[in-house]
Structures are given as C-alpha cells and as structure tokens.
Amino acid sequence: MKVGLTGGIGCGKSTVVGLFREAGWRTIESDAVVRELLATDAEVQTQLRARWGDAVFSEGAVDRRAVAARVFGDEEALKWLEALLHPLVRAHWQTAIEQAPEACWLVEIPLLFEKRLETLFDLTVCVASPPDVVKDRMVARGYTGAEIAQRRERQMPLEEKMQRADHLISNAGSLEFLKRQTTRLIEQIATA
Template identity: 35%
Template structure:
C-alpha cells in the first residue's frame, strides 16, 4: 500500500481534494473528522481536555470547539498543552485506520504535516494549494471567522513556498473542480503504477 500525506494551509481545499481521492478508490483519513470523533460525547479527548480547560464542555457532553478555540487561539502555551493531549490520540486514530485499510493507496489528511516534520512518514506528499486571494475569500466566508482569527491560524503555519518544497505532487483548487479532479486521477494512476512496480 502506498502511503500518501495530503496537506495544505487553511482554505486551500484539502477536504474537497480528499473526497476526490476517495472517489478514485483510495482509503482516506480525515484529520478534522478524527478530532470531531475525539471531541464528541464519549470521545477519548473529552475528559482530559475538559479537565485542563474547564468550561469547554458542551451541553451535548462533548467538547465545545468554539469555546475551546477561545481558550487557546493566540495563547501559545495553552495550544501546546492542548496539542500534547490531542495529538497522541489523533495518531492512535490514524494507526487504527491504517490497520483496517484495504486499498492500494491510503491518503491521510495532515494539515500541519510540514510544520510537524512528518513528511518522512509518507511514501509521497501531495500539497493542495490555491491563489492567496481565493483562499482568503473562502476562509473569511466561514461562520465566525475574522481577519484576526485567520491571522492567528496562519501565524502557526509555514509560508506556502516552504510547504510546496515538500510536494511530490501539487493539486490546485483555484482552477475549477474538474481540473483538480483530473490532477487527482493522474496522481492515483502514478501511485498505482508505483505500487505495481514496488
């Protein structure tokens, strides 16, 4: 099985691209979906996160991500503490996914792949990118997003030029869905050929 790391900055279109890989037959793992599972009622992160950050437990028994965001955004120390709790649980979720995956290509969405030096874990890295103006328009259209919040998120991420240096393949999402889909198909063909020859 070829292990592919999919990454990109906020608003670049990772979720859409990941869905395209799934449509082409890849087994896919979504980091955001994993965090949602961990934060949902009964999730493995609920108790340790709510103990460290009192007041973030929602009425549904899970972690209220908006309340948690207010606690950690712009607070480097709190963010480090949160990541120390959540990242090992996310990695366990990844490993469970890989143990069950039955496909010739597995694609893992790792938003901070570059920032956390994880490129060496993967056979190939795919970077999803888009024009800066397109990205900003997409992100600021999200509910509750502000320029200040976007700035705080981007401050934790590498410049796009640095992320692109890690790429074995690049998918642009600002030229229309069909062009992005065609690029995903080309990548899948290349990965399957690589798998066949290995």
C-alpha cells in the same frame, strides 16, 4: 501505498480527500478524527474541562470555537492541546493502516511537515490556494479574517510546504480544475 496530504488552511484538503475516496482510495482526515475525539472521547472531554471548565462547553458538547479562541493566540495552550490530541490522532490512522497495509491510503494531516511526519509516508502531496481565494471560501464557511490569520500564523508558510511536497495540486480555480489535476495525479501514482 501511503500518501500524506497537506496544505494551508482552507486550501481544499478535504475536497481532495473526497476525490481520492471517489477513486477507491482509503482515506483518513486528521481534522475529522479531532472533531470525533472532541465530540465523543470522555477522557479528552475530562481533560478539557479540567483546564478550561464549562467555558469550552455548550449544551454538554465541546464548543470548538471557544477552544480555538483559547489556543490559537496562546502558544503554551496550543502545545497542551496538541500533546493531548496528536498521539490519539496518530494512533487512529496508524491502526487503520496496519489492518490493510497493502491498500492505497491517503491520510490528510494539516501539520504533516510541521510535525515531521512525512517520513512515515511513501509520497507527500500539498494542495495550495492563494490567500485571497482562501479568505473568500473560509469567510463563506463562517470563519473571520482574524481566525484564518491566527491559524495560518501557527503553520509553516504555504510556500515552504509546497517546496517540501513530492506533488503539488493547485486549487486556485474551479472545482473542475481541481478534479482534473487530482485525477491525473491519482493515475500517475497508480502507474509509477
């Protein structure tokens, strides 16, 4: 079973991934794979340095905030970064799944529908939170309102993701509420 998980920025994707993992699922988070590539992949770092120089490095490591400032307001720059990273991210999760194709896999992909990857999965799940709730949670994590808005503008509207997904999880309330729905969904998938 292969499930693709998506949702808007800060809607709770990573939290849902953690709940599936606790339930014994194998999980992959695209955002975490990207962070790993930026932190450790020499070729990716060489490409970033060739494009933006030392301005996107801090003490030898990629400065993600500096990269974000360059790409989220510049469509061409974002396209370039996506072309560099997306094939590597996709190869990462496809290779992992190939090694245990019969296992239950949950793959978190923020741009699941934007990049038309949904056909690669048996089921899709969207986790959704209202914009004001997202803002409070993301500001608490150090993002500014402008940074959140810029990322959101680069994504399909959340309502459309919700309509396209096979299952919806509402993360408008407490963590307990989120956990109850996710547990119920995991049971439903297991017995389907």
